[in-house]
Amino acid sequence: MTSNETKTDVILIGAGIMSATLGTLLKELVPDWEISVFEKLGKPGEESSNEWNNAGTGHAALCELNYTNEKPDGSIDISKAITINEQFQISMQFWSYLVNHKRLHHPQEFIRQLPHMSFVQGDQNVLFLKKRFEALSNNPLFQGMEFSDDPNRIKEWIPLIMEGRTSKDPIAATKIDTGTDVNFGALTRRMFDYLTDTGVHVHYNQSVKDMKRTSDGLWEVKVKNLESGAIESHTAKFVFIGGGGGSLHLLQKTGIPESKHIGGFPVSGLFMVCNNPFVVEQHHAKVYGKAKVGAPPMSVPHLDTRYIDNKKSLLFGPFAGFTPKFLKTGSMFDLVTSIKPNNVLTMLAAGAKEMALTKYLIQQVMLNKDQRMEELREFIPKAKSEDWDLVVAGQRVQVIKDTVEGGKGTLQFGTEVITAEDGSIAALLGASPGASTAVQVMLEVIEKCFPQYRKEWESKIKEMVPSHGSSLMQNRELLRFIHHTTAKTLGFEDEGQENKKSKDPILQEV
């Protein structure tokens, strides 16, 4: 081994929320393992995990209508909503553990409680929302949700959205006070500060260029130092590819059979941000609407209060867009170079199948500011163009693969963990529900890649995530305990006390 080669236990590629979470979990489970991180940018959390590149919604299916589909018999399927909610509670427990154990400080800088609302117009949508409310509100995970189709009541909740509304169409909304706004950028940076303090070698401006299996079963990772131009080799027993949009290219370089027949399709996002503090002050919620026909699920319009750098702001969007880049800082050749002999048919099949999506994206790209303002006015009828600026958000690379249900070239909207059969390498592809479920997804990586430690690590995992392996929906006692501890540790109780009582009905039960 020459001086510019190193050997380590674990290599994490990319310094986004996923690597931060996996690194922190491993540090708690096996503090003496050597971990190295390689990140091509100069800081952590600069791509999709950055606060300005995503919507900061703690996705718990409290307001996102795409997690509750209407079945052909007219009833509402809430199974996906339950899964997402339980997964978010896992993240909250782990963040709470990290704060409790002084790994993270000042939780209000990365998470705040904020009402989550759904808002719809038109007879059919009002009926759908009512049925959704009835299906969810009896479930302990969604306790405290309110429904109203009374414009006066809705005006009390969201005056900015109701002011100047002249349409006679029926409207309805649901509201639940225990939603969250999460600054995933701040959380990522905090976790990397902690990892650096505990001896993890975090290397910035270092881009991973290649990977191969060595004869002794390790992974050799070739890394380019973007400042000096030098190429270095690092070997590890386990590699996690957490490159966000960059993960697909890296996975393809591994040559593992599991990397074949998978493609990626980039969808970019744009938000409108309000620059008028007077308008910002009139809104206090995340309000999700219904996706337009043909729109992909991640393009559901929403108007969000955000807390970034202790400052309140207001974002509307996302508008979808298209560039062939897989990362915001990526290359115009990303899409083309991701097409390989083993995935070309999958990609072509997806192209033929997804004409509606292509048409939708073209329409979105062609929108000018006036047209975007028209969409915003469906939420804020009196919105003034001069109060709003356009900001470019992150890139999402949707996974395309062959599935039994969808056939060749099926576009996926969730996250996919791809692991080698022997568990020596894992990659995370896809972007939804994304950062909110980072802890559950990284626990899945640990389970798949380190089955030999399952027994040994179980009690520590339970200490960090008490609900691990159990259903919160079926264990009201545990649910109450978790709400109590997370509210206390993450500072929601202090926020609640400003209003003289806790906002969480689970905590008011005796």
Ligand SMILES: Cc1cc2nc3c(=O)[nH]c(=O)nc-3n(C[C@H](O)[C@H](O)[C@H](O)COP(=O)(O)OP(=O)(O)OC[C@H]3O[C@@H](n4cnc5c(N)ncnc54)[C@H](O)[C@@H]3O)c2cc1C
């Ligand atoms: C518009 C938009 C809105 C979203 N809204 C939400 C939301 O409201 N709630 C939510 O939970 N999620 C949301 N998401 C999803 C969420 O942002 C992502 O799922 C999450 O940030 C992905 O984290 P990551 O660590 O996988 O990737 P990233 O944060 O993108 O990090 C990957 C890192 O890898 C680095 N990298 C890439 N290639 C290489 C290489 N070859 N060598 C070295 N480093 C490399 C990159 O520079 C980057 O820093 C949204 C995403 C978008 C785009």
